[in-house]
Amino acid sequence: MRIDVLTLFPEMFDSPLSHSILKRAQERNIVEIVLSNIRDFATDSYRKVDDKPYGGGAGMVMMPGPMFDCVEHAQAQADEPGRVILLTPQGKPLTQEKVVELSTEPRLILIAGRYEGFDERIRTGLSAEPISIGDYVLSGGELGAMVLIDAVVRMIPGALGDDDSAADDSFSNGLLEYPQYTRPEVFRDMKVPEILLSGDHGKIDQWRKEQSLERTKQWRPEIYEKYLQSAPTDKNEQ
């Protein structure tokens, strides 16, 4: 996969991209991540990329010119144009289902904006898909793009190490993950549940399934309702 990121702050990506799974995935050529500075596509001597909103109002809006030129520059570097994604609180929420879908694309182009918004023609003219990482407001799209990249890249086959597995992740079966324990058996008077020490893997699987269901019902009732409405085959698996 090739991921282009269009941003005014490319340096913000340096640290997340140079550690752990994202670092290894790039080293193994599972993903190529290319950063472009939108300001390099400004056309005036002040390198201006934002302007006042038509109709008045507070704040500045990102101009379409530099953004279109930056996207087209990125698209010219590969055969497929790639799916264009706009990070914005107005987008559809990023879910694990969407993450898995995006992980099968050959090419993504992420637009991480600043200021109070984008000229609407950036969305319509570039057929950009708005995606939100959650119902809160960030100072810019960079952290949203990083969250999306992290979640998507780890789902590409070969990105996780042999000891890591996406199969047991929360949401992979539509439920929250069951509780985990490691040594010691007793820590500050808190004991590991007896069943996990029993060696009875049938009973352990059943217990974990019950725990998954119970914590999903308690903590994420809306996810639990969706799970109950899903195909019965999903529920008999695992």
Ligand code: 4GX
């Ligand atoms: N999930 N932001 C985008 C600029 C902006 C403002 C208005 C479009 C309309 C966010 C989120 C997020 C802050 C990124 C505002 N763009 N991104 N930025 N929530 O809050 O992804």
